[in-house]
Amino acid sequence: MNTRPDQPLRLGTRRSKLAMSQSGHVAEAVRAITGRPVELVEITTYGDVSRENLAQIGGTGVFVTALRDALVRGEVDFAVHSLKDLPTAQPDELVIAAMPKREDPRDALVARDGLTFEQLPDGARVGTGSPRRMAQLNAYARSLGKSIETVAIRGNVDTRIGFVRAGELDAVVLAAAGLNRIGRADEATDLLSVDNVLPAPGQGALAVECLASDADLISALGRLDDPHTRAAVTAERALLAALEAGCSAPVGALADLLADGQIVNEMRLRGVVGTLDGSTLVQLSTTGPVPQSYDEAVALGRELADEMLAKGAAGLMGERSL
Numbered sequence: 001m002n003t004r005p006d007q008p009l010r011l012g013t014r015r016s017k018l019a020m021s022q023s024g025h026v027a028e029a030v031r032a033i034t035g036r037p038v039e040l041v042e043i044t045t046y047g048d049v050s051r052e053n054l055a056q057i058g059g060t061g062v063f064v065t066a067l068r069d070a071l072v073r074g075e076v077d078f079a080v081h082s083l084k085d086l087p088t089a090q091p092d093e094l095v096i097a098a099m100p101k102r103e104d105p106r107d108a109l110v111a112r113d114g115l116t117f118e119q120l121p122d123g124a125r126v127g128t129g130s131p132r133r134m135a136q137l138n139a140y141a142r143s144l145g146k147s148i149e150t151v152a153i154r155g156n157v158d159t160r161i162g163f164v165r166a167g168e169l170d171a172v173v174l175a176a177a178g179l180n181r182i183g184r185a186d187e188a189t190d191l192l193s194v195d196n197v198l199p200a201p202g203q204g205a206l207a208v209e210c211l212a213s214d215a216d217l218i219s220a221l222g223r224l225d226d227p228h229t230r231a232a233v234t235a236e237r238a239l240l241a242a243l244e245a246g247c248s249a250p251v252g253a254l255a256d257l258l259a260d261g262q263i264v265n266e267m268r269l270r271g272v273v274g275t276l277d278g279s280t281l282v283q284l285s286t287t288g289p290v291p292q293s294y295d296e297a298v299a300l301g302r303e304l305a306d307e308m309l310a311k312g313a314a315g316l317m318g319e320r321s322l
């Protein structure tokens with residue numbers, strides 16, 4: 001670790017309520033492991049100040065780059081990111097020392113009058129800036145014999161829920177993990193089954209990152225790692241990378257463990273790509289032994305990507321936001 005044992009470890013974090021909450025939990029855990037104080041260093045990222053549509057600015061790393069720069073410059077010792085905001089390419093000088101146990105990966109609906117997705121009226125206005133959500137929500141609505149109007153919005157959790165409270169939208173869709181982490185789980189009026197809406201790769205999981213050269217810190221942070229979360233998220237991100245898609249692409253993926261009684265013996269990886277209007281989806285799944293290494297997890301993701309590409313996935317990903 002870079003600083004003297006009596007000095008606090010510096011944790012770089014975005015300053016949104018969600019980021020502060022997840023960083024606070026990691027800080028507490030690191031304090032317990034190392035016996036050292038942990039100080040939060042607030043860092044503003046491009047994604048926090050830009051008002052541009054995320055799908056248009058490309059999404060790749062806009063919430064992450066400033067935190068990584070602070071790590072490389074030695075201004076902070078480690079950083080906490082939402083895994084789904086992290087580009088799939090890993091810089092050589094940094095490592096993800098821990099992926100703690102994942103929260104609920106599902107998307108949540110926050111609708112007026114307590115409505116579930118099935119109860120939304122035909123033509124309901126549903127806010128989301130995510131092409132992945134647009135594609136799958138439109139397809140889900142279609143399967144229920146109705147249509148919805150997806151409205152591109154962005155902003156933090158409070159801002160997005162505010163559109164519903166103000167009566168401007170019938171509903172918004174957000175990550176359940178985000179609501180849970182800021183103590184607002186009860187705002188969700190529906191949790192969308194992953195059978196209908198697959199989450200973003202890595203959704204609900206965190207990445208704790210530090211310098212690749214900081215062996216002591218890597219080993220301390222490693223105690224927060226959850227191997228099943230890491231295997232699942234690694235497979236999901238390998239799928240995303242092999243599809244050559246970024247976090248703003250209409251790609252959903254989720255790996256989960258299949259248990260036979262108490263014995264976990266397989267990992268299933270599901271993936272989806274679609275057109276924004278939801279008229280065409282390529283949705284496939286594959287199952288294999290629980291990956292025991294990084295390479296095995298990557299292989300599962302690549303295998304599914306190859307199958308999806310063979311079914312025409314590439315042709316569906318050209319579209320960006322509206």
Ligand SMILES: NCc1[nH]cc(CCC(=O)O)c1CC(=O)O
Pocket residue numbers: 063082083084085173174175177178202203204205206
């Ligand atoms: N930049 C958006 C973002 N990044 C991580 C989360 C939620 C928490 C998570 O997935 O870990 C969110 C908000 C959302 O999608 O509603």
